[in-house]
Amino acid sequence: MPGIMLFLILCAISATGYVMGRRKAATISGNDNRALHSNIPFHGANVALAVFLAGVLAMVGGSIIQSVVWQEDTSNTLAVVLTLFAAAVAFFVTFQRISLEYRARNVTEKLVKGVLIAAASIAILTTVGIVMSMLFETVNFFKQYSIADFFFGTNWTPRFQGESDLGMLPLLWGTMYVSFIALLFAVPVGLFAAIYLAEYAGPKVRGVAKPLLEVLAGIPTIVYGLFALITVGPMLRDYFAQPLGLSDSGSSVMTAGLVMGIMLIPFVSSLSDDIINAVPQAMRDGSYGLGATKSETIKQVVIPAALPGIVGAVLLAASRAIGETMIVVLGAGAAARLSLNPFEAMTTVTVKIVSQLTGDTDFASPETLVAFALGITLFVITLGLNVLALYIVRKYREQYE
């Protein structure tokens, strides 16, 4: 039976439960709400909710047992039987309980609260899922490949016949280099934009410029990737790299870095803008009172006061840059290289995760499994940066509240 059918049947049973529970409550009370502890609809809702929850739980449990434990993909008899059984049991138990004193409202609300808690805990489940899914395969990878070679190897040459060199350093270098260039572009531009918006711009300019800058944050990264590939890459190659004799490649660290920098401007600017605005006006007034000009006030009072927050914003932007995928896939190239020339194609951790996990993959070979090790490295780096950034930002906010 298709899962959708089963789900619809479950909904039907649940709806029947609602109608019957209501009717029973109405009958025993002589259609008088005051005789019951809970209003009549609660008795119906109680049955319906219990049936639905029991059924869904059984359905999920049954499917997991069937497809994961028994490795059976063709039929779902177990899930169907379990679901219908659970629904029936829940139906009869809750239906039996309906009486004048039964606290249907309290029970229903407890059930609903359970559902809410379950929804909230999905966040935890996701994190656990992310860590688990990568950890298992990473352990498998390190059974086949030495940890030291992975973290400190300077060669990245996967071969499908085996005997690959899977050193992470060239990828990490590419990632850091691209992110560095991106931040080199985004931090000054974003910071000055934020300063201007917060301190100088009138409400009109602010009302136009701020949303327009934030449009940059709403553009999907694939758009930036394509921009890097068809516009920025060839332009940098024709006007800078080739005349200077540095490289002949359109995809380069510079291409990806610049385009990523554009993407990061709104991150830096809107976060810094908030932080600059949070600096108390009294501090500025004090500075003006001593005769400082506006720019002197900003440079010597506002920025130092906002510095921790700005550092946090930069760290958040850095974590974005390190985890960014599409821009580097389309803009930076695929050659793993340890080089200082920014016009040369280099590759990053994220590019290699994509290339090792797309196409034909064999989940027993180290060439595929390495992607999970790269993934967990990326996860740990970005998580570290985020936690640090959030800590700094929060700490700073408390100072002025």
Added chain:
Amino acid sequence: MTDASASPVSPAAAPSAPSSLYEQSSRTKKRNASEKRFRAYGLTAIAVGLMSLVVLLISILGNGLPSFKQTYIVMDVELRADVLDKNGNRDPADIAKVMTFGYTPLIKQAAQAMVQEMGSDIEGLTDKMIGDMISKEAAGQLRNYVMKNPDMIGTTQQFKFLANGRIDGYFKGRVTMESAALDGNVTPEQLMAADEMAAAGYMTTAINPGFLTAPDASDQRPEAAGLGVAILGSVYMMLVVLVLALPIGVAASIYLEEFAPKNWVTDVIEVNISNLAAVPSIVFGILGLAIFINFAHLPQSAPVVGGLVLTLMTLPTIIISTRASLKSVPPSIKDAALGVGASKMQTVFHHVLPLAMPGILTGAIIGLAQALGETAPLLLIGMVAFVREYPGMPPEGLFDPSTALPVQVYNWTQRSDPAFFERASGAIIVLLVMLVLMNLVAIILRRRFERRW
């Protein structure tokens, strides 16, 4: 440290320094200039940001708009009965036996006849070159027509075929006589013939609806490639995200905002949500691959898997915005409901939630727009596959192989023919139009329904 304290003016020197309200001292001039410079930096920064946006949009529009138009060849094709229906009884089963391969000669002959009729005398233009000017998709188009109208066999009908991608590129300025001389796929003679055909009215450039409706096409036929499957796949994924992420996100936010006790479990959940919002999207792709495909054995390239992964990615966004709108409902409303005897649950579901709904929906649409443009995680769950079949109707269609708009863009950038770059930019335009529409809906919702307390 201000400039004033950095370079103190000694009192002894003060009288000798000219001091007048009408004349600025050199130091004041310096400070004012520095003030102006600083201001200019800020303006420059904003200009750089806005310029980047403008250049980005112009580049995409300039590259992509031509993909909505396509060059067509109009010609008369004789549907010869001796080729298409050898038995002569118009039996659909018999007609179906002639594969697209069998239709190609008919088109080539028709094209040659057309060139002859024009009285063209281009040196070195061979019959093969003439035939190659028409898209390889034409034979399939002709076959579909004959299968639908078997009675037309034996007659001569007018057809509008797509021109080959290189010929199309010539009219769009991508291919020139010089580049054609070096290109193995097109010759200058063909381009000259194309000019003549255009002058004679056989070749026209028209709006190409196939770009939005047709499925993807293989590497040799960029002119026939369309976004039909990708748009459908993206819409299916958005459906999954909407159905899952909105209720789960709202439920989680209600719990965290209204019920959660202040303890370490709640703290763990909150920290988790804010961290998940910043986890790189590719990591969610790895999660999807490991859990949904390798562990739960869901099919690869299916919209349902993409939808699940995007749901997990969008949840933090939706939760954060939903909590903000729940928080903005004034406590007096809750107090009033509790005061007349409503339970906490009733207060939330009957009063707080409806009042917060516009804000919640706005947040959900913005989260959805974010999910629509997401590419990296979808690459890992096999959405890059070449799919020509439209997925079926939901719910079964959710399990059919499909692709998605942003992934189709990526896919096209990996092809060798530069005509696909134009298509990729065109696909981006479609994607951006969808995003703008979604954001407009969000803005309208906010403007019309959101209440300020």
